[in-house]
Every structure is written in structure tokens, then in C-alpha cells.
Amino acid sequence: MKKLWMTTAVLLxxxxxVACGDSESSSxxxxxxxxxxxxxxxxxxxxxxxxxxxxDSVSSNVIVQVYETLFSLNPETMEPEPLxxxxxxxxxxxxxxxxxxxxxxxxxxxxxxxxxxKYTFEQMKDPDRAAPRASLxxxxxxxxxxxxxxxVLTTKEPYGPMLxxxxxxxxxxxxxxxxxxGDINRExxxxxxxxxxxxEEGDQVVLTKNEDYWRDPAQLDKVTFKVVPEYSTxxxxxxxxxxxxLDAIPSDHISRVESLSNVEVDKQEGTxxxxxxxNVEKEPFNELEFRQAVAYxxxxxxxxxxxxxxxxxxxxxxxxxxxxYEEEATEYGYDYDPDKATxxxxxxxxxxxxxxxxxxxxxxxxxxxxxxxxxxxNVGLDVEIETMEWGAFLDTARAGDYEMTFLGWANSTxxxxxxxxxxxxxxxxxxxxxxxxxxxxxxxxxxxSRITVDQNVRKEKLQEANILAIQDVPWVVMEHGVVTxxxxxxxxxxxxxxxxxxxxxxxxxx
Amino acid sequence: xxxxxxxxxxxxxxxLLGISFIVFMSMxxxxxxxxxxxxxxxxxxxxxxxxxEDLGLNKPVFVQYVDYLKGxxxxxxxxxxxxxxxxxxxxxxxxxxxxxxxxxxxxxAIIIGLIAGMISAMKQNSWLDVTSTTFALVGVSIPNFWLxxxxxxxxxxxxxxxxxxxxxxxxxxxxxxxxxxxxxxTLGTASAAIIARMSRSSMLEVVKSDYIRxxxxxxxxxxxxxxxxxxxxxxxxxxxxxxINFGALLGxxxxxxxxxxINGIGRLMIDAIAARDFPMVQxxxxxxxxxxxxxxxxxxxxxxxxxxxxxxx
Numbered sequence: 044m045k046k047l048w049m050t051t052a053v054l055l056x057x058x059x060x061v062a063c064g065d066s067e068s069s070s071x072x073x074x075x076x077x078x079x080x081x082x083x084x085x086x087x088x089x090x091x092x093x094x095x096x097x098x099d100s101v102s103s104n105v106i107v108q109v110y111e112t113l114f115s116l117n118p119e120t121m122e123p124e125p126l127x128x129x130x131x132x133x134x135x136x137x138x139x140x141x142x143x144x145x146x147x148x149x150x151x152x153x154x155x156x157x158x159x160x161k162y163t164f165e166q167m168k169d170p171d172r173a174a175p176r177a178s179l180x181x182x183x184x185x186x187x188x189x190x191x192x193x194x195v196l197t198t199k200e201p202y203g204p205m206l207x208x209x210x211x212x213x214x215x216x217x218x219x220x221x222x223x224x225g226d227i228n229r230e231x232x233x234x235x236x237x238x239x240x241x242x243e244e245g246d247q248v249v250l251t252k253n254e255d256y257w258r259d260p261a262q263l264d265k266v267t268f269k270v271v272p273e274y275s276t277x278x279x280x281x282x283x284x285x286x287x288x289l290d291a292i293p294s295d296h297i298s299r300v301e302s303l304s305n306v307e308v309d310k311q312e313g314t315x316x317x318x319x320x321x322n323v324e325k326e327p328f329n330e331l332e333f334r335q336a337v338a339y340x341x342x343x344x345x346x347x348x349x350x351x352x353x354x355x356x357x358x359x360x361x362x363x364x365x366x367x368y369e370e371e372a373t374e375y376g377y378d379y380d381p382d383k384a385t386x387x388x389x390x391x392x393x394x395x396x397x398x399x400x401x402x403x404x405x406x407x408x409x410x411x412x413x414x415x416x417x418x419x420x421n422v423g424l425d426v427e428i429e430t431m432e433w434g435a436f437l438d439t440a441r442a443g444d445y446e447m448t449f450l451g452w453a454n455s456t457x458x459x460x461x462x463x464x465x466x467x468x469x470x471x472x473x474x475x476x477x478x479x480x481x482x483x484x485x486x487x488x489x490x491x492s493r494i495t496v497d498q499n500v501r502k503e504k505l506q507e508a509n510i511l512a513i514q515d516v517p518w519v520v521m522e523h524g525v526v527t528x529x530x531x532x533x534x535x536x537x538x539x540x541x542x543x544x545x546x547x548x549x550x551x552x553x
Numbered sequence: 554x555x556x557x558x559x560x561x562x563x564x565x566x567x568x569l570l571g572i573s574f575i576v577f578m579s580m581x582x583x584x585x586x587x588x589x590x591x592x593x594x595x596x597x598x599x600x601x602x603x604x605x606e607d608l609g610l611n612k613p614v615f616v617q618y619v620d621y622l623k624g625x626x627x628x629x630x631x632x633x634x635x636x637x638x639x640x641x642x643x644x645x646x647x648x649x650x651x652x653x654x655x656x657x658x659x660x661x662a663i664i665i666g667l668i669a670g671m672i673s674a675m676k677q678n679s680w681l682d683v684t685s686t687t688f689a690l691v692g693v694s695i696p697n698f699w700l701x702x703x704x705x706x707x708x709x710x711x712x713x714x715x716x717x718x719x720x721x722x723x724x725x726x727x728x729x730x731x732x733x734x735x736x737x738x739t740l741g742t743a744s745a746a747i748i749a750r751m752s753r754s755s756m757l758e759v760v761k762s763d764y765i766r767x768x769x770x771x772x773x774x775x776x777x778x779x780x781x782x783x784x785x786x787x788x789x790x791x792x793x794x795x796x797i798n799f800g801a802l803l804g805x806x807x808x809x810x811x812x813x814x815i816n817g818i819g820r821l822m823i824d825a826i827a828a829r830d831f832p833m834v835q836x837x838x839x840x841x842x843x844x845x846x847x848x849x850x851x852x853x854x855x856x857x858x859x860x861x862x863x864x865x866x
Contacts, residue, residue, distance in 0.1 A: 088636075088824075089636070090635050090636050091636050091637070098592070098596075173600065175591065175592050177600060178600070228636070229636075229637075244638055244643060245646075245647060245816040245821060246721070246816040275702055276718055276814055277814075279709060280718060282710050283709060283710055285716070432827070434589070434828070434829050435584035435585045437585070437586075437589045474597045474598055
């Protein structure tokens with residue numbers, strides 16, 4: 044018996060020694076030749092790699108490296124600027140004449156031209172294709188090819204956010220040949236700085252440098268999008284150098300990431316807004332007094348303080364990084380005032396009824412719910428929490444089977460019209476207007492912000508609509524998001540824009 | 554024996570039919586519509602209608618079920634709602650990882666469990682016994698995800714002896730084996746603990762039985778008594794535990810796969826459930842159920858080999 048023990052112990056020791064003997068430390072990135080390769084980790088896999096057929100942020104992280112849009116948002120100003128387009132004109136409010144850059148080819152050799160634009164947009168609008176983000180281009184009525192490099196878009200009504208919509212990654216231009224002959228959702232073909240190499244579903248997507256890119260080729264030779272479902276594992280991989288880049292750091296993990304010596308952390312104000320909302324078709328949520336009482340009762344600072352700097356509070360529904368924001372709007376909000384809240388609640392007899400908050404068990408919604416529950420009970424409201432898994436939650440909330448809930452909106456076009464219209468305009472009740480908010484004056488203002496092409500007039504309309512909604516409280520803003528990136532010290536040129544998107548084109552390692 | 558196996562396989566088919574029905578219906582009854590998840594929060598009702606039409610979700614549930622069964626009989630398990638990958642292909646790429654993980658964890662569990670259990674039984678109430686029973690108690694109680702995270706921190710991040718994640722290298726290479734070490738220990742510890750407890754008590758019981766006393770009285774060497782006479786009889790309950798645990802291991806891979814970023818069946822299943830990816834959920838549940846049943850069958854067959862008194866005729 045003793046012998047057996049000894050043998051096992053010796054064997055174990057030997058195998059351990061062997062194991063550490065040839066383990067090379069991968070974290071030592073200082074030194075001469077850092078490979079021009081980068082691995083990014085995300086907690087879930089892409090749903091697809093075609094801009095027409097997907098509508099989620101993980102997929103678009105890959106899509107923006109492979110495909111390009113006609114316009115792109117300047118990350119500083121958040122104004123659309125030409126990318127694949129050369130210039131544009133609007134001879135009248137319903138016509139957009141877009142001149143394209145010449146001499147650009149897709150990765151499969153198909154030339155990029157007006158036909159490709161027409162093909163892409165028509166696919167996007169085709170009901171049979173059921174593009175999940177078809178609504179982006181819905182206002183476009185006809186798409187005409189004027190000549191090889193000129194495309195003319197007409198709308199039935201003026202469409203103000205046109206350029207913001209054309210900058211959205213889901214409006215990226217695809218190779219018509221590749222789409223007709225293959226499946227671009229699995230083998231994407233665009234004009235971008237990186238070419239698709241392979242996709243092992245559930246594991247990783249690999250892209251390589253596009254040597255024939257129309258600008259200077261990218262500096263990285265190879266980029267890998269790795270699926271690491273557990274965020275803490277991803278941080279360990281960042282620490283050991285298996286991964287060089289992470290984004291969307293959860294607030295619970297930020298202090299660990301910041302403590303790593305080989306890692307830089309970048310934090311910036313983002314476009315995302317998270318809010319508490321009501322089903323305003325139900326009593327007493329249809330009463331302004333009740334909603335005001337809740338707005339007075341909620342102290343967002345105590346919630347934001349728990350986010351370790353990964354969120355900020357501002358009364359405005361349209362956030363500081365979204366088109367249509369004016370600081371003045373914040374003066375119209377309801378500051379934290381529990382006494383006032385108690386007063387309103389007692390005067391209206393709201394304390395008699397019990398309220399249920401429907402909460403999805405993801406993101407920070409549970410954290411928000413617990414804090415708000417205790418704050419509301421402080422002012423005399425009886426609130427219960429009902430948690431639900433995301434899929435079940437979406438169905439329940441969409442059907443209006445709830446009283447109060449928490450939701451968020453990424454604002455991926457960074458345009459206020461694209462926030463207010465889907466979420467609070469009565470056209471979308473039963474769809475994305477979960478609040479079921481229906482206010483004629485508000486509807487009118489949002490419509491005007493959409494059908495006006497003059498950006499200054501649009502801004503005024505959005506400001507008016509924003510103030511109206513802040514005062515009428517269909518939403519109680521909980522936080523405006525902060526976008527984050529953590530990357531190995533060998534990485535440079537990486538920046539995340541306020542919508543949370545990033546391009547690997549300017550990135551290098553040294 | 555042969556007729557027994559055939560009978561059991563027949564039962565398997567019926568069982569799978571039953572499982573497929575229950576899973577199919579429960580997925581359709583459970584809240585959460587695949588179209589809402591695919592469309593996301595921005596989708597309009599018309600967009601959702603188009604998606605439902607596209608996936609055939611507009612048809613009556615029973616018609617969908619029959620269509621599904623017809624497909625299976627032709628070897629067509631459908632396409633993923635999430636990324637339109639053929640379900641069979643998705644499973645084929647992930648199954649080897651899960652099998653690798655489950656088998657290596659079982660090996661870890663059997664080696665550690667059996668050694669620990671035997672030693673405690675031999676040296677009952679000694680410090681070795683106390684250590685081993687404590688290990689068994691702790692092993693059963695430790696949550697998988699915590700153990701995994703701790704092992705990563707110590708062996709992959711601080712000591713850098715082993716990789717943090719993945720299972721991409723072939724298992725017979727040095728890198729492949731290194732990748733297997735931490736996940737196998739994570740997944741195998743709980744089973745090792747159960748096997749240790751079971752083999753200890755089973756061994757203690759056997760050691761007290763008459764034939765062992767007779768063997769000892771005859772002057773058979775202690776080692777021979779233990780390894781030849783006692784172990785074989787003590788193994789029967791241990792084999793049952795191993796069999797059941799192996800099935801449970803396949804289910805338990807979900808968390809280990811999550812922590813170690815292993816692209817396996819467990820993660821495929823959990824992602825599919827979250828996305829209401831009906832065809833993928835169906836196929837993965839059927840697969841795990843079949844493996845479970847087949848392992849049980851194998852355990853029954855092993856009984857006969859280990860204990861000739863057992864027969865199924």
C-alpha cells in the first residue's frame with residue numbers, strides 16, 4: 044500500500060514538473076516582435092455575419108470589420124461623414140443623391156457600385172428576407188441607379204435621420220454576387236479592412252488583413268473573436284495574454300480589470316440609456332401624479348454609486364452623447380425628494396395598492412429593481428419584484444402584461460429620433476413601445492424631428508419632445524451608460540465610440 | 554444477453570419518442586417566442602410575423618411535431634433558429650469536446666475516488682481515513698463554478714502551469730492534455746467524492762463478510778484478500794454510482810464548459826434554451842437522454858461480467 048502511495052506521489056510530481064517545464068509564459072509581451080495579431084473575447088457568439096440578417100451587438104462587432112457603410116459617425120462629434128460615399132446632395136427634401144467612391148471592390152472581386160447599393164437596400168427592405176432591422180430603411184421609397192457611381196434614394200416623406208440610418212452597421216453594403224451565390228450570413232463578403240477567414244460556431248471567428256483594401260491596409264494581420272462565456276475567465280485570459288481586448292466590462296468586474304498591471308482601461312460616456320418604465324395603459328400608472336411620485340422617490344445617485352464608475356445619472360431621456368441633447372433639458376426633471384413623493388402618494392391614496400415590478404434577470408436590472416423597491420417602500424408604496432428570464436420577459440412586456448419594469452436602449456445610431464420614435468411613439472404600441480405611451484403632442488414633435496432634413500430644426504424638435512417626456516414621466520431615467528474597453532498594454536490605436544462599437548482598422552500592437 | 558440488449562434498445566426508441574414529445578410541447582408551452590428573441594426589442598409585429606412564417610411557427614403545434622418527427626426519421630434535425638446552421642453539424646463539432654471532458658473527468662473521479670475510498674476502508678479511523686472522508690465531504694459540497702474559477706486563478710494565472718481555457722488541441726498531445734487537466738478536476742471532483750464514499754462503505758461491508766474471514770483464516774495474504782476477493786465484490790455498488798454519475802457528468806458539463814470556454818454540448822444546449830432555438834434544444838436533449846440510457850445499459854452489462862450471479866435471462 045505504501046508503495047502505491049509513493050509511486051502515485053512521484054508520478055504526480057513528475058507530471059507537474061514536466062507541465063511547468065515547457066510552459067512558456069505568454070504574458071510577457073515586452074520584447075522585440077509582438078505578433079500583429081489580436082484576440083478579442085466576448086461572452087456570446089455572433090448570431091450571423093450578414094448585416095441584412097442580424098440585429099445584435101456581438102454580430103455587428105464582426106460585421107463592422109468586414110463590411111462598410113456609405114456613411115460613418117465621427118466618434119468625436121457623432122456626426123455622419125462619408126465613408127463608401129464620396130458626397131451627397133438633397134435637391135429636395137425627399138431626394139438624396141449619393142455619389143460613391145470609385146475603384147473599390149468587395150473581397151470576392153465584385154466591384155462596389157450603385158448596383159451593389161441598390162441590391163443591398165432592396166434586400167434589406169424585402170419582406171421575404173425578413174431583415175430584423177428593416178425599419179432602418181423603411182422610409183426609403185425607391186432606390187435608383189443614376190449611373191455607375193450615383194445612387195438616388197427617394198422617400199415619401201422627408202426622413203431626417205437618413206444619414207444616421209445609413210451609418211448604422213445593419214445598413215452595410217454587401218457583395219451582391221456573394222449574397223446570390225452563397226450565404227453571407229456564414230461567409231461574409233464586404234469591402235472592409237478585414238477579410239473573413241473562418242467561423243467555428245460557438246468558438247471563434249477569424250479574420251485576416253485585406254491586402255487590397257482601398258485605403259492603406261490594416262496594421263493587424265489577423266484578428267480572432269473568441270467566445271468566452273464567463274467574464275471572469277476572460278479577465279484571466281487578458282491577464283495571461285491569451286486575449287488582448289475585452290469590452291463592455293460589467294461593473295462587478297471593473298476593479299479586478301483595473302488592478303491588472305499589463306492592462307489599460309478606457310472608459311467613456313456612452314449612448315445607452317437605462318430606465319424605469321410603466322405600463323401607462325393601466326391604473327394608477329396612467330396618472331401623471333403617480334408617475335411624478337415615483338420620479339421624486341427614486342434616488343438614482345445611490346444606484347449609480349454602485350456601478351463603480353460605469354454609469355452616470357442625468358435627468359434627460361436623450362443622453363449627452365445622443366443627437367438632440369441639450370443640457371437645458373435636465374432642468375425639467377424631478378429631483379430626488381422623498382417628502383414630496385410621500386405627500387403625493389398620501390393625497391391620492393396610492394399606498395393602498397400593491398405594485399409588481401417585472402424584472403429581467405440580466406444586465407443590471409436586478410440591482411436597479413432592489414434599490415428602487417426599497418426607495419419606493421420608503422415613501423409608502425408596496426412593491427413586489429417578479430423576475431423573469433429574458434425570452435419570457437420580452438414576450439410578457441411586449442404583450443403589456445406588466446405594471447412597472449426596467450429596460451435599456453443602446454441608441455446605436457446615436458440619434459434622438461431613433462430613440463423616441465421606436466420607444467415612445469404610439470405607432471409602436473404592441474411593438475417596441477413597451478410603455479404604451481400615447482401623447483399626441485409628443486407624437487407630433489417626434490414625427491417632425493424625423494421628417495425634417497434641417498439638422499438644427501430637428502434638434503429643436505427633439506429638445507421639445509425630450510422636455511415633454513421628462514415632465515410627463517413615461518420613463519424615469521436610471522443611468523446613462525459608460526462604454527468600456529480593457530486591452531493589453533501592447534495594443535494601441537483602439538478606441539470605443541459612444542455607441543459601444545469599435546473598428547480594428549487603426550489598431551496595432553507593438 | 555443478446556435478447557436483453559435488443560429489448561432494451563426497443564425501450565430506448567419508445568423512451569426517446571416520449572422525451573421528444575415532452576420537450577417539444579414544453580418548449581412551445583413555455584413563455585418566450587423565438588421570433589421576439591430573433592427580432593429583438595426593435596422588431597415590429599409585421600417583422601415578427603415574417604419571422605414566424607419563415608420558421609414555420611404559424612402552423613398548429615401538432616403539425617409542427619409531426620413534421621419534426623418526419624425530419625428525424627430522414628436524419629434531418631432541422632436548422633438552428635439562431636444562426637441557421639444545420640443542427641446535426643452543430644452537434645457533430647461540439648460532441649467530441651464534451652465526450653473528451655466527460656471521459657477524462659470520469660477517469661479522474663474513478664482514480665481519485667477509488668484510491669481514497671479503498672485507503673479509508675483499509676485504514677479505518679486513521680488520519681488517512683479522516684483526510685479522505687473530509688475530502689469527500691468538501692468535494693461534494695464545493696460548487697463547480699467556484700472550484701473552476703479558483704483553479705484558473707491558481708494554476709493558470711498565478712503559476713501559469715496550465716492554460717486558462719479551451720479544449721481545441723487533440724487530447725493525445727501535451728497541449729491537449731494540459732488543457733484537460735483543470736476542467737477534468739473541476740468536473741470530476743464531485744463524482745470522485747461520491748465514489749470515495751461509496752467504495753469506502755461498500756469495502757467496509759465486504760471486509761466484514763464471512764468469506765473474507767474464511768480467506769484470512771486460510772492464511773491467504775492480506776493483499777490478495779483485499780485486491781482479489783474483496784475489491785471485486787465491493788465494486789458492484791461502485792459501478793452503479795459511476796454509471797449514474799457519468800450521465801450526470803454529461804449534464805454537469807454545462808457549468809464547466811461555461812467556466813473554461815469549452816465549445817461543447819452543454820453550452821450549446823443552454824444557449825439554445827435561452828434563445829428558444831427549438832430544433833437545437835430538441836436535438837441536444839435527445840442526445841443527452843440517449844447517452845444516459847446507453848450508459849445505463851452498459852452498466853447493466855458490466856454487472857454480469859463482474860458478478861456472475863447476476864443474469865438477465
